[in-house]
Amino acid sequence: MIEQLPHAAMPFAELAEGAVLGVVVLPPAGGRAADAPRFAFALSSARLVFVDASGTCAVLLDGLASEAAPVETPAGVLCALLRSLLYEHPEMLSRVRGDFETFEQRILEGRERIDRAKMMADSRRMLGLDSFYQGMSDIADLLVGEESVLLAPEDRSRFTVLSRQLDRLSARLESLQNYALQVSGLYQEGIDIRQNNVMQWLTVVTTIAMPLTVVTGWYGMNFPHMGLIDAVWGYPLVTCVCIAIVVAEVAFFHRRGWLSFGGRRRRRR
Incomplete structure (x- = not known):
């Protein structure tokens, strides 16, 4: 014992x-x-x-x-x-x-x-x-x-x-x-929940930047005779289009409730 x-x-x-x-x-x-x-x-x-x-x-x-x-x-x-x-x-x-x-x-x-x-x-x-x-x-x-x-x-x-x-x-x-x-x-x-909020932020930022990446990638191909290349108002126009895309995406995400990180989402109508 x-x-x-x-x-x-x-x-x-x-x-x-x-x-x-x-x-x-x-x-x-x-x-x-x-x-x-x-x-x-x-x-x-x-x-x-x-x-x-x-x-x-x-x-x-x-x-x-x-x-x-x-x-x-x-x-x-x-x-x-x-x-x-x-x-x-x-x-x-x-x-x-x-x-x-x-x-x-x-x-x-x-x-x-x-x-x-x-x-x-x-x-x-x-x-x-x-x-x-x-x-x-x-x-x-x-x-x-x-x-x-x-x-x-x-x-x-x-x-x-x-x-x-x-x-x-x-x-x-x-x-x-x-x-x-x-x-x-x-x-x-x-x-x-906190990890999901971080992933949601990253997803939203990536989604907003994606169309801008497409635009910059498209005009970065350096082909001759591309539209708006020689136009004086070409650069301001592309800038305004990019801003409009970002505003439209943010408004769309806000309407869907995807920007209410961890809070109460708005109901879809």
């Missing part, structure tokens, strides 16, 4: 020779999941043993001792310790939701830049919490299950309460993940 500890990606537990052996992997605060704090435990009917190189258990046990938690059995201590890991999670989920509400508001206001790094950090945090809740639920279900004979009735009730708490947090996290996907989709939609 100790050999598996460094390689565990999420909490898990298993029955082995009248005891439950498990590993609890906390959600990583940052960086890689392999660097997340973790500890192992071995629970029997009369003893609870922790294997912890990070000092996480000592801090949690000191907190339980200072609160004078009403636990009398090893299973009760384990349940209280696991529940203490979840104290700050509702507030954490509320903060993440607040971040995405801020992102959504900035996107709806038309601001082009949001804190993309913070959005990705919140998304990674939610992925870590998802693995954490799944693993913790597996541990609670294993201890509450019929095959487990290590728990007294009152301890079984405690782990049932823990399992329900994890289910509520998982449901809340799932709702938050769906909301995050909607915000990310809205952000990507804004990027696509």
